[in-house]
Amino acid sequence: MVSSKIQSVTEGWSRGPSNLAHTDNFRKTELTLSRRLHIITDFDATDLDVYSISEMPNRGDPFPGTTFAFFEKANLEKVSPIYYRMDLEYRGEFGAQNPSNPAENHPVFTPPVIDLNDEESEEEIDEDFYGNPLINANGEIIEGVTRPFTDQVYTVSRNLFTFSSYAQALYRNATNSDTFLDWPPGTVRVKSLTAREVSQAPYKYFQVQAQFVCRRPYRTIPAKAWWKRVRHEGYQERIGDVPITFSGGGGTGATAVAIVNPSEGIESIHVLNGGTGYTSAPTVAIGGTGTGATATATVTDGIVTSVTVTADGSGYKSKIVRALDDRGDPTSKPVLLKPDGTRQRDVTAAFWIEIPIYGSLPFNALGLL
Incomplete structure (x- = not known):
């Protein structure tokens, strides 16, 4: 009885021969053929549940498409708590005992053909x-x-x-989790995968062609060769609903805006208008609902050029508005952000995101090599 804990069973690839031996002065050939099943289960499924699948052949069942190889044993591997791989092994012989059997010339036994070419593409860099x-x-x-x-x-x-067309779809969205064609994990992806069914008596098989693109990692590790790297950008900052006023210093007209961090402290204060006539640094007063924030102003040639936060305080409210450029004017250009979402003005320390856009599967399991 098939267990209810089996969610899906998919056949990936069937191939042969994985083992080929000639006996009786090369008039008889012994061979081993294999099939691989991918099995998704419930978390609490056991090996016994997996062996109960309807796709599990009985001993002596023929290999699909042949009359000379028969099922002998199954090898089960638990890859994850819900994923099993089952390799089905078939053995048979042909040749001297049945001279009329054309299996010895079966096209499946032809070695793979491998071609290598270069491909150039333009990729954006930062x-x-x-x-x-x-x-x-x-x-x-x-x-x-x-x-x-x-x-x-x-x-x-x-x-x-x-x-399996289902396996084809899975591999089109994956990179290699194993070393494949001498390339380390993460550097190979499937560009195309096609198959054509051939039914020409006495043979029935699939002509499969796959293209694999191998990329040398650029400014990253091999496992991330195909990852997408983007800047953490934003058009907005948390602008404090916090009045900033300047008093003293002999000048007038200076204005500024406060940036509030996620903890409701004052992240920074940006000068909007430096004013005129300042002979010394004015006193900076931070209003609003919070407490504890302090700052000092810097004056150059009679103008307030910057304000340095000396204590960020707490309890300050903010609103989201457009980001300001380095002159304090609203800008529609993206700004680089810190991990906490506030603006990063030092481009060398900006926050970058690396995004895995492909999954990971064992490419040698395709059975093409």
């Missing part, structure tokens, strides 16, 4: 080869810079007994 950020003379990020990436493309052609 750093130079040495890891320095791409910025202009004003320290602003330069966008839209690309560089050519030269990838290696392997085309592998092989005949298989069975082919």
